[in-house]
Amino acid sequence: MAKNNDELFKNVISHAKEYGFVFQSSEIYDGLSAVYDYGQLGAELKNNIKTYWWKAMVQMNENIVGIDSAIFMHPKIWKASGHVDGFNDPMIDNKDSKKRYRADQLLEDKISRYEKDGKTDKAEKLQHDMDEALKAEDLPRLKALIEEHEIVCPVSGTRNWTDVRQFNLMFSTQMGAMADGSDEVYLRPETAQGIFVNFLNVQKSGRMKIPFGIAQIGKAFRNEVIARQFIMRMREFEQMEMQFFVRPGTEMEWYKHWKETRLKWHLAVGTNPDKYRFHDHTKLAHYANAAVDIEFEFPFGFKEVEGIHSRTDFDLSQHQEFSGKKMQFFDPEINQNYVPYVIETSIGLDRFFLLTLINSFEEQDLSTADKQDSRSVLHLHPALAPYKAAVLPLTKKDGLPEKAREIMNRLKLDFNMAYDEKDSIGKRYRRQDAIGTPFCITVDHQSLEDNTVTIRHRDSMEQERVAVDELENIIAKLVSWKNILN
Structure with missing residues (x-):
């Protein structure tokens, strides 16, 4: 890892804590590994990302609806889905450090180091060998590699490894009054199954016709042994998933459609297109006939942010078999009953949150010949920013706070606003820059005379004088979802 990338990642993590975006969970008790809490600004940014996804997916598509299914589900669902028998990671232990690692992640890290060192032939060879071993589920071969x-x-620096073994990632618990007499249930490891088991409920109650989609945002849980890289890989995380049900034989055109549509969604908020790439799966799940990851170049390398999968009719067919209920759709256009095929789009909310922080974070040197100066700034898209604007009275006297409060009360009905009258105006500007607030509205003595204020723009730091009566329209235009939804 390049030193500047390493430092960037550390600075983003530090920034996230300092300004109330992300905290270590249970920190006063020394924390809980791979579990994080979203602070006051993190919760706002996270909700705005969810809103962006929901609007783009549900509001903008007449044939896609959203649901909110329960975290607890009947245990037979996870048998039908294959998670009870097949939701495993290949794990390997180091006998000296007693630490456990995912075998494929150790190999992926080695591939990244080969690429950084310019050893592309070695990287490609190892990638190929690893893919073949994973595809064949050849655990001895993974250890050999x-x-x-x-x-x-x-940790130990040694190569004293155990054999590679499979480890199931689902959390289990008991449901009922007494643990010894209750049924074992699982915390869901994904949100997709809640959509599949509600396929008929939604289709019939919503009078939905193929093709149509069901979207959901929700928590999922995986007992990751190797959880690392901040909020990149956690044990409790949030997914934004949409399952799109199509007529068999049309799945590849819809797969192509959603592949292109989802990348546009990523780029619309100003993320760098050079940092994105598609990565086609070489090892397809047994039920899939196409799968691709949208990967983003994080400071620690390219990693998956979203997956688009053509899942065929596997999920609905499995639930039809295990439940004994028909999971079919009668298509009047072809006068035929069939189990629909599914195109899935699944994005990790926490990963996109981290991506957004990394993409927007900048430490700017503003030094001049006369003085040293710098600032940390989050260049968040205004629609995603936690606060849309901050109202700042120039001083805490002469009626300026009262005038500022009047403006604040007027704007907060439509926008999430910040108010700050502590410290110098320059320090307050810097704080708003650091949390990504697009605009600062400064109330000064002239404001009392002619009802105008100064708007300072975060990215350019330019200032303009505007009438108070124009503020609502100015802010609304700049932070509107219309700027990124199309």
Whole structure:
């Protein structure tokens, strides 16, 4: 990892805590590994990302509706989905450090190091060998590759490895009054199954016709042994998923459509297109006939942010078999009953949150010949910013706070606003820059005379004088969802 990338990632993590975006969960009790809390600004940014996804997915598509299914579901659902028997990661232990690692992640890290060192031939060869071993579920081969490429434990520095074994990632618990007499249930490891088991309910109650989609945002839980890279891989996380039901035989055109549509969604908020790439799966799940990841170049390398999968009719067919209920749609256009095929789009909300912070974070040197100066700024798209504007009285006297409060009360009905009268105006500007507030509205003595204020723009730091009566329209135009939804 390049030093500047390493420093960037550390600075983003530090910034996230300092300004109330993300905290370590249970921090006063020394924390809970791979579990994080979203602070006051993190919750706002997260909700805005959810709103952006929901509007783009549900509001803008007449044939897509949203649901909110329960986290607890009948245990047979996870048997039908394959999670009870097949939701495993290949794990390997280092005998000296007693630390456990995912075998594929150790190999992926080695591939990244080969790429950074310009050893592309070695990287491609190892990628191919790893993909083949994963596809064949050849655990001894994975261990052999770790040994062949002299991969050491990051903690002990030794190559004293155990055999590779499979480890199921689902959390289980008991439902009922007494643990010994209750049924075992699972915390859902994904949100998709809640959509599949409600397919008929939604289709019939909503009078939906193929093709149509069901969207959902919700928590999922995976007992990740190797949880790392801040909020990139957590045990409790949030997904934004949409399952799109199509007529068999049309799935590849819809797969192509959603692949293109979802990348546009990512780029519309100003993320750098050069940091994105598609990565086609070489190892397809047994039920899929196409799968691709949208990957973003994080400071620690390209990682998946969203997956688009053509899942065929596997999910509905499995639930039809295990439940004994028909999961079919009668298509009047072709006068035929069939189990629909599914195109899935699944994005990790926490990963996109981290992506958004990294993409928008900048430390700017504003020094001049006369003085040293700098600022940390989040160049968040105005529609995503936690606060849309901040109202700042120039001083805490002469009626300026009263005038500022009057403006604040007028604007907060439509926009999430910040109010700050502590410290110098320059320090207050810097704080709003650091949390991504697009505009600062400064109330000064002239405001009392002619009812005008100064708007300062975060990115350019330019200032303009405007009438108070124009503020609502100015802010509304700049933070509108219309700027990114199309």
